[in-house]
Amino acid sequence: MKIATYNVNGINSRLPVLLKWLQNAEPDIVCLQELKAPQEKFPIDEINKAGYEAIWHGQKQWNGIAILSKGFEMTEVQRSLPGNEDDNQSRYLEVIIDQIVICCLYLPNGNPYPGPKFDYKMEWIKHFKKRTKQLIDMDLPAILIGDFNIIPTEKDVYKPERWKDDALFQPEVRKAYSQLLKNGWTDAIRTLFPEETIYTFWDYLYKAYDRNAGIRLDHILLSPYLRSQLMRGGVDKEVRGWPKSSDHAPVWVELDRK
Template identity: 50%
Template sequence: MPGDPDDTHSRYIEAEVDGIVVGCIYLPNGNPAPGPKFDYKLRWFDRLISYGQLLLKEGITSVLCGDYNVVPTPIDAVVPRRWLGDAVYFPESRQAYAEMLDNGWMDAVRCIHPEKGIYTYWDFSYRGGYDRSSGLRMDHLLVSPSLSNRLRDAGVDADLRVWEKPSDHVPAWIEIDPSGK
């Protein structure tokens, strides 16, 4: 991510696919917070916001997707109060995500499912399994306004949770009309 020559963490990769720039993100978790890791998260987020503004200003059709490590709203957590002391739910993290939306990025899952509790992460530390009440949506697909009329569907593949030794995250996805109409 441009803006910090001393940043040794590879957290962003970008490719162009059929005329769409796809940026894949792993935004720092930020825990324990407050502290240096949280400060780094917010600085990295500021750089992402700046880069996102550049993409929008240049009119580049794009998707910024991945693990944002941000739970934007209470509907994005099964039990929001459980996360009040966690960097993924801190007001500063949520405000940075809201700034992306204010700049013009669209949360694809919320465009398709505005009122539905959809989750992409579950805590594994629960009695050898995963705690169903720990569900969070912190993996996001933000699309540029130029893709808004092409967005057909969005969701997550939560059924992968039944696989043997699944990840604590499940895939989030979008369907884009390839015709550009």
């Protein structure tokens, strides 16, 4: 089973890129973030023609998430974090596919730091941590997948000294990510590539992609139940170089579900 995450940065404006990548990469399950489309504007007809079913939680402007499935039935669990049901931002979607709990997330950016947006980010993380603990305690096959808006370590950023005042790289959020790993979650990509320089986002400015001046924001975390099923994974970096592409690249893993 091939599972991927992709911050599309506007699903309708970048639909040709998404459809091309789906055809080339052939993932079974895809978690999308930053749809920038209200619920009724999600391009479900085009997604269906590409061979995928979808569950989505749209929102105008900056948010919105979706989960696509090819050949697997999906059951929606929730589209907000427990205890955070009053949050009006579309940032979390949880479904069950092939007996796996898929938690698609678009964690808040938090900039400018400090400020109310960073406070909202930390509050969101608090609710998220509670849900991840529940999944660990229940010993479920589960995946936390999406745009975490967290740079976990200095290894995950080009010139880390330039990010010391950015909400993506603050000690509090890095500690929260590290705590997930201590609690039993496996960072799939870093496990497969422990020493390599791997980025998933390159800014549009200053030829960041051409210089490989990137950061790693998009993560796939596996619960202990799934750790032994991890086979391979990677970042489809070349997609970032396609015309009119997102500033993120798709990230994927393959699990042995036999």
